[in-house]
Amino acid sequence: MRSRYIIILFFSAAFFMGCTGEDSEVLIQQNFTSNLPSPFSTISFPEDNDYSEERWELGKKLFYDNILSIDSTLSCASCHKSELSFSDDVSFSKGVKDRDGVRNSPSLANVAFHPYFTREGGVPTLEQQVLVPLQEHNEFDFNIVLAGERIAQDSIYVAMSQKAYDRMPDYYVITRALANFERSLISDNSYFDQYHFDAQTDALSNSQKRGMALFYSEKTNCFKCHGGPNFTDYSFQNNGLYENYMDQGRKRLTEMESDEALFKVTSLRNVEVSSPYMHDGSLQTLRDVVDHYDSGGKSHQNKSELIKPLNLTNEQKEDLLAFLLSLTDNEFLTDKKLKNK
Ligand code: HEC
Ligand code: HEC
DSSP states (O other): OTTHHHHHHHHHHHOOOTTSOHHHHHHHHHHHHTTOSOGGGOOOOOGGGOOOHHHHHHHHHHHTOGGGSTTSOOOHHHHSBGGGTTBOSSSSOBOGGGOBOSSOOOOOTTGGGOSSBSTTOOBOOHHHHTHHHHHOTTTTOOOHHHHHHHHTTOHHHHHHHHHHHSSOSSHHHHHHHHHHHHTTOOOOOSHHHHHHTSOOGGGSOHHHHHHHHHHTSTTTOHHHHSOTTTTOOOOEEOOOOOSSOSSOBTHHHHOOGGGTTBEEOOOOTTGGGSOSBTTTTOBOSHHHHHHHHHHTOOOOTTOOTTOOOOOOOHHHHHHHHHHHHTTOOHHHHTOGGGSOO
16 A cells, blocks of 8 residues: 555656646646655654554554443444544434534544644644543543543553553553554545556546546635645635534634634545535535535635635536545455454
C-alpha cells in the first residue's frame, strides 16, 4: 500500500491523463503534488507515543471494548464502525442509557492527519480527543481515572500495558494506546487513488471523470474547501445548511459571532458509507448533498461566498455524485486487521 507513494514522486509531475478539462488537471495536480511526499506515506507519531505493535494491539483492544463506558455497554466502535469508515449510520448515535448525541459521528479515516479534532476544532491531539467521549454525558459518561482503575483489575490489560508502555493501565496508557491505534486508520486506495496515483485509467468511469472535472472547477468550487489529499483543507466554513442553526459550531469555542455555525470541513474519503451527512446528519443521501450545493444553500451571515447556486444539469449532478463514489476505498472498509477479532 505505502510503497506506491514512492512511485508517485517520480510519476506525478510528468504523468497526467487527458480525460478531464485542462483547468481541472492543473487544479488536481496542485492538490496532490504540492504535498509530496504524500502525507499518507509518513504518519508522524508524537515523541512519547511512537508506534509499536504492542501499543497498537492495546489500542485496538480498547477501541472495541465496552469497558470504557460507565455501564460497560458501549465501545468506541459502537459509533465508529469499521465497515462505515469508522462512522455511524444514524444522524445521532446513542450514548450510554440511550442518551441522544448532539452531533453526527464522523469517519475516522486518516484522522492521523487532522490538525485538530471535533467540528469546532477545540481539541489539539488524538490523545486528548480520547477524553471527549470518555467523559461526555451523552457518550461514555465515565471518568478517565476510574476507567484506568477498572482496567487495572484485568490481568490481560495489565500485561499488555506493561509491554506497551512499561506501566500499569491508567489515563496515560488509555489515551496513548487508543491514539496509537487510530493513527493506523489510513485510507489511501480508493478508485480515485488507483486512477490518479496508480495510473489505472479504467478505475474511473467516464461519468466519474466528468464529475472529477466538475469537482475541481471554478463552477462548483468543491475543491476550494475539500482540497488536498484528504479532501478537506481543515478550515471552518459555513455551507448554508440553515438560516438558524441549533448548533453554534466554532462559536462554542471562540465565542465570536463571526464563528457562528462554522464547522470543520469534512473529509470526503469514503463519503459513500458515512451517511447521513453534515454535523447533524440532516442530509440522508449524497443526492441530497448535491442538491443542497446546487441550490446555493440558505442565507446566513457567515455563509462562504463559495456557496452559491450552481445551476447544474441532471447529468452534471449524476457525474458529481459518481465522482463522490470514487472516493470509496474497499480495501480499507474490509481490512480484517482493523476489525474486531
Ligand atoms: C456515542 C457515540 C460515540 C462514541 C461511543 C465515541 N464517539 Fe468519537 N465521535 C462521536 C461524535 C458524535 C463525534 C463528533 C464530535 C464533534 O464533532 O464535536 C466524534 C468525534 C470523534 C473524533 C474526532 C474526529 C474529527 O474529525 O475531528 C475522534 C478521533 C473520535 N471521535 C474517536 C473516538 C474514540 C477513540 C472513542 C472511544 C474512546 C470514541 N470516539 C467514542 C461519537 C462517538
Ligand atoms: C465553503 C466551503 C465548502 C465548499 C465550497 C463545499 N463544501 Fe462540502 N462541506 C463543507 C463543510 C463546512 C461541511 C461540513 C458541514 C457540516 O458539518 O454541517 C461540508 C460537508 C460536505 C459533505 C458531507 C460529508 C459528511 O460526511 O457529512 C459532502 C458530501 C460535501 N460537503 C460535498 C461537497 C461538494 C460535492 C461540493 C461542491 C459542490 C462541496 N462540498 C463544496 C464546506 C464546503
